Amino acid sequence: MKKDEIRLVKEIRERFLLPESLGIGIGDDAAVLDIKGPAILTTDLMIEDVHFDLSYTSFYHLGFKIVSVNVSDIYAMGGDFKGFLFSIGVPETTSDEDFKDLFDGIQAALKQYEGFLIGGDLSRSQKVVLSGFAVGETEKPILRKGAKVGDLIFITSYLGLSSAGLNLLKKLSEDNKRIIKSIRDFKKFPDKILNIEGVNEVLDRHLMPLARKPNKFKHIAKAMMDISDGLLIDLHRLCEENNVGAEIYVEKIPIHPAVIKVAEDLNVDPMNFIFSGGEDYELLIISDRQDAQEFDLIPIGRIIEEKGIYLIDPQKGKIPAKPEGWQHF
Numbered sequence: 001m002k003k004d005e006i007r008l009v010k011e012i013r014e015r016f017l018l019p020e021s022l023g024i025g026i027g028d029d030a031a032v033l034d035i036k037g038p039a040i041l042t043t044d045l046m047i048e049d050v051h052f053d054l055s056y057t058s059f060y061h062l063g064f065k066i067v068s069v070n071v072s073d074i075y076a077m078g079g080d081f082k083g084f085l086f087s088i089g090v091p092e093t094t095s096d097e098d099f100k101d102l103f104d105g106i107q108a109a110l111k112q113y114e115g116f117l118i119g120g121d122l123s124r125s126q127k128v129v130l131s132g133f134a135v136g137e138t139e140k141p142i143l144r145k146g147a148k149v150g151d152l153i154f155i156t157s158y159l160g161l162s163s164a165g166l167n168l169l170k171k172l173s174e175d176n177k178r179i180i181k182s183i184r185d186f187k188k189f190p191d192k193i194l195n196i197e198g199v200n201e202v203l204d205r206h207l208m209p210l211a212r213k214p215n216k217f218k219h220i221a222k223a224m225m226d227i228s229d230g231l232l233i234d235l236h237r238l239c240e241e242n243n244v245g246a247e248i249y250v251e252k253i254p255i256h257p258a259v260i261k262v263a264e265d266l267n268v269d270p271m272n273f274i275f276s277g278g279e280d281y282e283l284l285i286i287s288d289r290q291d292a293q294e295f296d297l298i299p300i301g302r303i304i305e306e307k308g309i310y311l312i313d314p315q316k317g318k319i320p321a322k323p324e325g326w327q328h329f
Contacts, residue, residue: 003096008122012103016110016117022082023118031118033083033135040136042073048127056169056177059098060184061207062130063105069228070134071113072211072281076226077143078218079136083118084110086132089125105208108184113211142214146223147242147286149305154285154297156212158254159231160270163277164262165206168199171266180207196265198258209281217295223286229278230325236309237323238284248301248321250313276324 003011009026018025024032046052046066067084074081086106090099110117118135169180176194183189186204191197214224223242227234231248239246255270263270285297293299304310311319 003099008099012117015103015107018083018116018118022116025116025118026120031083031085033118035082035135035137037137037139038141040074040077040079040138040141041133042070042136043131043133044069044073046130046132048129053169054128055174056172056180057207058105058181059101060105060108061181062128063102063107064109064208065105066130066132067106067109067113067115067134068209068211068281069279070132071109071115072209072226072228074134074136075211075214076224076283077136077138077141078214078221078224079138079141081113081115081134081136083116083135084132085118085135086120086130087122088120088131089123089127089129091126091128092124094128142218142221142224144223144225144238144241147238147244147303148222148288149244149303151222151286151288151303152290152292152299153235153246153248153301153303154287154292154299155227155231156282156285156297158256158259159227159280159282160259160273160275160277161202161205161256162209162279162281163206163230163273164256164259164270165202165204166277166279167266167268167273168194168196168202168262169206196258196261198256198261201256202258202262206279209279211281212283214283214285217285217287217292217297220287220289220292220295221285222288225284227278227280227282227284230276231284232275232309232321233323233325234284235323238286239303239307239309242303243307245304245306245308245310246301247304247310247312247318249299250311252298252300254298275321278325 013026189200
């Protein structure tokens with residue numbers, strides 16, 4: 001990188017201005033935010049070769065994703081996103097262009113979520129390390145705890161797209177990986193390049209996921225969390241908090257056509273992507289409302305007294321499910 005830290009910070013500060021009405025942004029030892037309700041604080045870490053692979057992930061994708069994964073936690077608590085602190089460690093060999101792409105991605109995500117970059121830190125490191133810290137506010141946080149026996153389990157959309165996208169990306173040729181890295185808007189990515197209908201959606205979900213804003217339905221949620229590590233393991237965590245179990249009705253889970261196609265190409269069961277694949281960042285909602293579908297929620301199961309997670313399959317009956325999914329250790 002040709003630019004020194006002083007110049008980089010100056011450029012970032014000039015680019016990401018915080019309106020005076022919201023507080024004090026980049027430039028002091030700490031940021032100041034005017035928060036009206038209870039503050040929601042969350043942080044997420046992304047490390048090269050653990051959370052992402054630079055052979056098919058661009059710095060623009062990384063910038064967008066580090067914001068999204070943090071905002072998802074704010075939304076999962078029923079909050080409104082306000083500010084973002086971002087720290088990065090990069091090798092000296094990182095180019096000025098990559099650094100610019102990174103902050104282009106951050107800026108695009110902040111625009112999407114109507115939030116502001118309010119500070120952070122820079123350092124040299126052997127590999128790329130990204131750390132995000134998001135601040136939100138809410139009148140009343142929605143916790144994982146709050147589910148009762150008989151409550152219904154809902155999701156916000158298709159699952160398994162991110163996992164399908166990841167497994168597809170790993171199998172691509174080096175030429176196709178370079179093409180993927182050049183894409184900023186996967187809605188314009190033609191299916192014919194990889195000959196998979198809907199491939200743009202699985203790539204988009206993995207590389208540039210969108211956090212699901214819960215404003216339309218959060219008032220009916222008794223408990224809620226985002227699906228970041230996989231449906232089974234995240235539902236298990238929610239059930240553990242409430243000392244209950246859950247039944248999932250397999251036939252009610254929607255399967256995206258592209259997930260089916262990728263699974264066929266890789267000779268795997270698409271339900272593996274759906275149940276155990278992480279990084280979808282859809283929301284898992286527990287409610288006792290029978291009309292929750294009117295809020296565009298998808299019913300997939302119910303809370304039961306018996307501990308554990310059980311799959312209810314029309315052909316196979318009731319099957320105990322292991323809480324499989326992404327774990328760092």
